[in-house]
Amino acid sequence: MPEDDIPTTGAVRDKLIRTKERWAEEGRLLTGTQGDPARDRLPPGQTLVRDWPVLDLGVQPDVSKDKFRLRVEGLVENRIALDWAGFMALPQSEMVVDIHCVTQWSRYDNRFAGVKVADLLELARPKAEARFVSMTSYDGYTTNLTLEDFAAPEAMLAHAWEGKPLERQHGGPVRLVLPRLYFWKSPKWITRIELLAEDRPGFWEVRGYHNRGDPWMEERYG
Ligand SMILES: Nc1nc2c(c(=O)[nH]1)N[C@H]1C(S)=C(S)[C@@H](COP(=O)(O)O)O[C@H]1N2
Ligand SMILES: [Mo]
16 A cells, blocks of 8 residues: 655645656656666766755654664564664675666765665565565655665665765665665665565655656656
8 A cells, every 4th residue: 555644744845746746747857768877877868967966855854863763674584673873783885876866867976885785684584475665764755666676785774975974954864875776766764664575656656656767767757
């Protein structure tokens, strides 16, 4: 069942959501071409930016490290509930990746530090029936992935960017970074990861956006 529990209401937020829904209906920004990641670094229809834009539903929850909790539950052998110290005690990794937003900007060479999803899953041990993942954030945002995409070697629960703590506006203290898919698949202020047997489309996926969101295939709308 799709979740729709964004807590805030208001005219500005509704207008923003409505605009993006209309883009999906109209197939806006589609170039009709297919990219080849082996050949082109920039996916089709994208524009390179130097600054890092901020995109969300207009609510940036204040999640202090004291308040922060991360849970992994559902179809796992070991349910996990971590506080900040527990999260930081997990193996730490770094990566430098390009990110691609469906609103057409891409940004190269972002250096993130955090916990690889693969390392977290090794602790949680997904059951054989687990095939999908639903993630929930402190602002009520949800998004879904296949377990295969979520477990990608470059998927990271990031807490630092360019050597500094991840800023609140970009999802600090902890967000997912999954560079192989459009950035709406990378929840900011993440708090809950649920492994599922059936898919559960998230906030944008039930509003006309593609269920997978591969930038190279230009999977903007679904
Ligand atoms: N919790 C939460 N995560 C979110 C969003 C959001 O509204 N809430 N927006 C998504 C979208 S549409 C994009 S493009 C990226 C933007 O991340 P940025 O603001 O760090 O660039 O976050 C994604 N993750
Ligand atoms: Mo986005």
